[in-house]
Amino acid sequence: xxxxxxxYDTSELRRKERGDSYQRRLAFLQKLFISLLVCAVVVGLVFxxxxxxxxxxxxxxxxxxxxxxxxxxxxxxxxxxxxxxxxTEYLExxxxxxxxxxxxxxxENPVPYEHVPVRGIYVGPASxxxxxxxxxxxxxxxxxxxxxxxxxxxxxxxxNELALATSTxxxxxxxxxxxxxxxxxxxxxxxRIVCFKDPxxxxxxxxxxxxxxxxxxxxxNSEGGRAFLDPYNPDNWEYLIELAExxxxxxxxxxxxxxxxxxxxxxxxxxxxxxxxxxxxxxxxEAINRFVRTARVRIQDTLGIPMSADVFGIILTxxxxxxxxxxxWMTIGLAGEDSVCPMIYPSHYALGTMIGGITFDKxxxxxxxxxxxxxxxxxxxxxxxxxxxVRPYVQxxxxxxxxxxxYLEYDYEAINAQIxxxxxxxxxxxxxxxxSVIYPEGNYGGNED
Numbered sequence: 001x002x003x004x005x006x007x008y009d010t011s012e013l014r015r016k017e018r019g020d021s022y023q024r025r026l027a028f029l030q031k032l033f034i035s036l037l038v039c040a041v042v043v044g045l046v047f048x049x050x051x052x053x054x055x056x057x058x059x060x061x062x063x064x065x066x067x068x069x070x071x072x073x074x075x076x077x078x079x080x081x082x083x084x085x086x087x088t089e090y091l092e093x094x095x096x097x098x099x100x101x102x103x104x105x106x107x108e109n110p111v112p113y114e115h116v117p118v119r120g121i122y123v124g125p126a127s128x129x130x131x132x133x134x135x136x137x138x139x140x141x142x143x144x145x146x147x148x149x150x151x152x153x154x155x156x157x158x159x160n161e162l163a164l165a166t167s168t169x170x171x172x173x174x175x176x177x178x179x180x181x182x183x184x185x186x187x188x189x190x191x192r193i194v195c196f197k198d199p200x201x202x203x204x205x206x207x208x209x210x211x212x213x214x215x216x217x218x219x220x221n222s223e224g225g226r227a228f229l230d231p232y233n234p235d236n237w238e239y240l241i242e243l244a245e246x247x248x249x250x251x252x253x254x255x256x257x258x259x260x261x262x263x264x265x266x267x268x269x270x271x272x273x274x275x276x277x278x279x280x281x282x283x284x285x286e287a288i289n290r291f292v293r294t295a296r297v298r299i300q301d302t303l304g305i306p307m308s309a310d311v312f313g314i315i316l317t318x319x320x321x322x323x324x325x326x327x328x329w330m331t332i333g334l335a336g337e338d339s340v341c342p343m344i345y346p347s348h349y350a351l352g353t354m355i356g357g358i359t360f361d362k363x364x365x366x367x368x369x370x371x372x373x374x375x376x377x378x379x380x381x382x383x384x385x386x387x388x389x390v391r392p393y394v395q396x397x398x399x400x401x402x403x404x405x406x407y408l409e410y411d412y413e414a415i416n417a418q419i420x421x422x423x424x425x426x427x428x429x430x431x432x433x434x435x436s437v438i439y440p441e442g443n444y445g446g447n448e449d
Contacts, residue, residue, distance in 0.1 A: 111304030202227035222265030284326030306338035316378030347399035
């Protein structure tokens with residue numbers, strides 16, 4: 001109701017009404033414009049989806065467990081030919097990294113190297129070689145991964161002074177002879193080096209170990225209650241790189257660094273690791289990446305020998321785990337190495353694990369599905385310019401320890417199913433892992449079988 005004691009200017013009232021009408025029309029036009037814009041975006045996405053779907057024609061059919069996880073459209077593929085490669089730096093050091101390690105010195109005259117697509121098997125300390133040669137002759141296998149160094153020490157006949165001084169050399173085999181034997185069978189040799197998990201060296205040289213703020217060596221519950229080398233310490237990097245250089249001198253075709261990570265779990269004393277004053281230490285992932293880059297300069301850039309890095313499969317689906325381990329999936333493949341090898345073993349996922357919105361009640365029962373789900377979850381990484389070849393490790397062992405009903409017999413079909421999954425993600429390389437070095441007969445061609 002209008003208050004009679006208040007006088008209104010009717011012309012002003014009409015102007016106000018016209019203004020209100022104008023504002024209402026303007027609001028309507030704004031809403032209409034936004035609605036049309038949203039519709040255009042939706043239509044565009046649908047059209048893109050149709051194009052991507054058409055490119056998937058011919059891929060093997062995924063099982064019903066895979067639900068809505070998309071396969072890649074094939075625009076990014078692993079190299080399939082042997083071409084010369086030279087490295088461009090894709091990572092920059094933070095100020096903290098520069099303060100700790102200084103700038104990364106590039107190779108004076110980088111040597112181009114050849115990328116050879118790998119279809120390999122792990123053979124431990126050169127075990128069961130004759131059986132493995134027979135397998136390779138009748139399959140797609142073209143590469144053996146041989147242990148140069150494990151957590152307990154060096155396995156080949158090294159002359160490295162630090163290794164010999166810490167009594168961690170077993171001299172299990174003559175590396176030069178093994179490489180010559182493999183080459184005679186047309187097999188490339190990748191030398192695997194376990195890096196920062198080295199309790200013997202850490203015990204013998206506390207200054208190289210992870211310590212607390214008082215300088216005491218720490219022991220980690222999840223690492224067998226043993227010490228761990230400090231990934232921030234460049235003296236540890238030097239030791240590992242020197243072993244690699246020695247192996248290359250014996251004819252090894254590629255170097256593969258494993259356990260390039262920080263320890264998991266708490267310490268036996270409850271004390272926290274101390275790497276320096278707060279605010280002065282780079283992130284864990286930067287330490288790991290800087291080691292990989294440093295090794296790459298010395299090995300790949302200087303000697304023309306490709307280098308690869310093994311990582312936990314969990315980092316493709318969990319940034320939290322990646323940060324704790326120091327393995328950042330989005331950046332570790334940008335360190336310039338030839339390839340990165342995620343260990344995606346279905347048996348390593350807990351019962352009821354959810355990946356990409358799908359719950360896997362017993363992950364070990366789904367070798368194809370798990371491989372596709374994990375790689376799909378992490379696929380955005382290798383769409384980045386400069387990301388290296390992705391070469392997954394494949395489970396080739398039966399996880400009896402999971403208990404009845406929770407594991408699958410990993411025969412040839414189960415192993416090859418994982419290879420099919422890798423190929424369906426438009427990747428082309430793999431390495432089979434069985435610590436016992438016993439592999440079923442078969443072609444291991446994935447979809448090519």
